[in-house]
Every structure is written in C-alpha cells, then in structure tokens.
Amino acid sequence: MPQTLVRCIAKLMLFGFVSTHFVVLGAREVAAHELVPTIVDMAVTEGDEITLDMRVNIEAFLSGIDLDAVADTDEADGSDDYDRLRALDVAGLLARLPELVDAWNAVPLAEAGTPLTFTVRSARTEPAEDFELPRISLVQLVATLPRDATAITVNWPGGGGPMVLRQQGVEEPYTGYLSGGESSPPIGFDGGGAQSPGEAFMSYIPVGFDHILPRGLDHILFVLGLFFLSTRWRPLLWQVTAFTLAHTVTLALGALGWVSLPGSIVEPLIAASIVYVAVENIFHQGLSRWRPAIIFGFGLLHGLGFASVLGEFGLPDNQFIPALVGFNVGVELGQLTVIALAALLLLLSARLARRMSLDPTEQPATTYPVVFRSVSIPASLIIALIGAYWSVERVFF
Numbered sequence: 547m548p549q550t551l552v553r554c555i556a557k558l559m560l561f562g563f564v565s566t567h568f569v570v571l572g573a574r575e576v577a578a579h580e581l582v583p584t585i586v587d588m589a590v591t592e593g594d595e596i597t598l599d600m601r602v603n604i605e606a607f608l609s610g611i612d613l614d615a616v617a618d619t620d621e622a623d624g625s626d627d628y629d630r631l632r633a634l635d636v637a638g639l640l641a642r643l644p645e646l647v648d649a650w651n652a653v654p655l656a657e658a659g660t661p662l663t664f665t666v667r668s669a670r671t672e673p674a675e676d677f678e679l680p681r682i683s684l685v686q687l688v689a690t691l692p693r694d695a696t697a698i699t700v701n702w703p704g705g706g707g708p709m710v711l712r713q714q715g716v717e718e719p720y721t722g723y724l725s726g727g728e729s730s731p732p733i734g735f736d737g738g739g740a741q742s743p744g745e746a747f748m749s750y751i752p753v754g755f756d757h758i759l760p761r762g763l764d765h766i767l768f769v770l771g772l773f774f775l776s777t778r779w780r781p782l783l784w785q786v787t788a789f790t791l792a793h794t795v796t797l798a799l800g801a802l803g804w805v806s807l808p809g810s811i812v813e814p815l816i817a818a819s820i821v822y823v824a825v826e827n828i829f830h831q832g833l834s835r836w837r838p839a840i841i842f843g844f845g846l847l848h849g850l851g852f853a854s855v856l857g858e859f860g861l862p863d864n865q866f867i868p869a870l871v872g873f874n875v876g877v878e879l880g881q882l883t884v885i886a887l888a889a890l891l892l893l894l895s896a897r898l899a900r901r902m903s904l905d906p907t908e909q910p911a912t913t914y915p916v917v918f919r920s921v922s923i924p925a926s927l928i929i930a931l932i933g934a935y936w937s938v939e940r941v942f943f
Contacts, residue, residue: 582680583708588700589715590691590735596656596698598664598687603680604639604671605631606707607646613707614726632681636671639683643669647687653703655687658695664688697732700724708756712862713737721862723749746865747872754876757855759883764816764936765848767929769884771823772841774922774929777915781833786881788838792845793852794874800853801861801870812850814940819844820933827926852877892917 587599606613609627631639647666654661664687671683691698702709704727711730713719716737722730733739741749758765772785799805822844826837852873861869896913 582682583710584706585710585712586700587712587714588698588733589713594691594693594695596658596662596689596691597667598656600685600687601682602685604643604646604683604685605681607649608642612705612726614705639671639681640669643683643685650703653701655703656689656698656700658698659692662689662691662698695735697734699732700730702726702728708753713739718864719862721746721865723753740864741862743865743868746862747868747875750861750869750872751876751879753855754852754873754878755880755883756876757852758877758880762880764820764933765851765881766884767820767932768816768823768844768848769881770888771820771827771926771929773885773888774824774827774926775830775837776832777918778832782885784833784838785841786885788842789845789848790878790881792842793849793877796846796849797852797856797874797877798870800850801856801866805850805853807850809854810940812847812854814937815847816844816851817933817936817940819847821930821937824926824930824933828923828930892921895921 582603584603585601588596589599590596605628608631609625611625611628631642634642643666647664651661651663655664656662667686667688669683669685671681700711702711702724706726708726709724711720711722711724713721713733716735718737718740720730720733720737720739721741724730731739769786769789772789773782775781775785796805822840826834830837856870856873861873892914896917899917900913
C-alpha cells in the first residue's frame, strides 16, 4: 500500500480528532457554563406541609435551555439568554424566581392525590466569583397537603436535566435519580420507599456513565492517552486494569469520607496526569516497566475526582454499597466506550485506506498498525498540549 495514502487518511482522521477537542476546549476557555444536577431534599413538616429544599441553577431554567440535551449552556440555543441572566445581580435574579415556580406548578411539580401548588418560602444565591462558573441558588418551596394524603409523586419537567430527589426525616427514605420528563414512584410520607439493592445499583450506573460521556473530557483524554500507547491490546489491558483498581479504591474511600483532597489540588494533578501519559506515548512505543505503577498512582487521583461528583449527588445511606458499585460500573462502561469508539474509528480508517490502495490484497493486520502509528504521536501531542493548558489554568486561574 502506498504509504502516502495511508498518511493522508490518517491525517484526515486526526483533523477530526483535533477539531472536536479544540472546539470543546474553546468552549471551556471562553464560557465554561457546565450544567450541574438539581438536588432536592423533600420533607413533610408539622401542619401538613411539604417542603422541597432545592440546589438549582435558576438561570438555566429561566433561559429555556433543554437541559436534557446539553451538558454546557454554551451548546444550547438559549445561551445568550443564559448569559444575560447570569449577569444579573442576586436581587434581580431572585425577582424572576416566581415565574419559574409558576411554570413548575403547571406541570404539576408534585401530586398527592391532587396537584400541589408550591410557593417560595425562602431563596438565596451562593456567590460565584467566576462568571464562567454556574451560580447555584438555594430555594425552599412549600405546599399544603390534602388531609387524607399519604404519599406524593414528584414530576420533574421535561428539559429539566438530571435531578436527585432525597426524602428526609423518615426511616428507609426514598432516594432517586430522575431525568427530565420522569416521575418518581408514589413516596410514602412515613418512609419505607427506600430503593432495593438492585434498584440502587441500576439507578447509579447512568450517573457514572454520564460523568465520562459526555461530561468528563479530562477523563476521556486520559483514557485516550492510554489507548494511543500501542497497537497491542495487552498493554492497554494492563493500563486499564491498573487505572480501574486505583480509582475504585479512592472512589470508595472518598465517598465514605475517609480520604479527601481539595479540588484545587486534585484537578491540576489530573491535568498533569494527562500530560504525562501523552508525552510518554511520544517517546515510548510499548509498555514500560514502570508505566502500570504510575497509571495506578494517577488512578488514585482520578478516583478522588469521581468521589467529588458523588459528593454533589449523595449516596443513599441504606444502599450505599450497591449505589457506589453502580456508579463505578457506569464509569467503567464510559471508559470502555471511549476506547471502543477510538478503536472503531481507527479500524474504519484502516479499511478506507485499504479500499483506496492500489494493492487490493493488503491485509487489515498490516494496514491498522500503519494508520495507528501515523495518528498516535500527533494525537498524543494534542492531548499533552490540552492537558498542559488545563494544568496552568487550574493552578493560576
């Protein structure tokens, strides 16, 4: 096969890789308004009232962005409206809150035999010094329950993105993960609606997967750095195994609260780990003796990053282990999906190169390594540059 043809096809593939990641990088650099899940703590109080204590990004809802479809407000049609709302002072933003509550009541947000009408009891907004970061508001909604009501169903509106619903003040409380347009099962006011181990396990798999695809760009680049070391699967298996074992350990320890490091330390080190694996790919074409041990060390850091995500969602106390395992399984599925997509893209490129070759007898076993070698070093260089940028950004900005 003409080597020029293979290199041409490989460069086209690399152009797609570079374009995609620089577009994402640019979005993070210019206006990184990453979305966060809404967290709702629900409790029944004396006087037949129900309260919903919400951690919510008000601007994202008021702008009309479909939070089910995007992971960052800059990707949405309503991004300009979001930016204008984000620029409001706290008083101006909270003045818009009643119209959001009216929209939720129209769904209705909750039913207890009949639709409930919520009003705002209190609201405050946490300060966010960086305009590029989401601004979280703490809102308490209250509604009066019918006298004969014994259970409530929460309806999360379509386009609302992920929501974690946690029942408070009862034994065996319900904890659930709802996507936009989903409803909770009837939740008894006296408790008893806790998830079974199987339900907790299954409900946290998409939470872990979502943290890798599409939200975990830093973890995606790290896994691609592992992939671009060698065409052989055995080195990749050693690396993925070391990484999985390590981040499983610190994920569990972090979720239990036994190990904790501030994000200001963990996040720059994660970026530095991306740089290391990518740079080593450039100078080594096989698995070195020390690389699995180093990958294990980096996996410990990434596990702390995963644990910080669970800190946002919380884990049900009564099903802590199944939920933690489910989250970890979701993370692994996300990582394997990244590797599978990268391998598929290379295989398709090798097949295209073979079809365009003047030698129709060329075998895939010889074409794939040529394409891989043509892409791995430039791709690793791009990954290293992005990681280096994040290292500097996370330390100094």
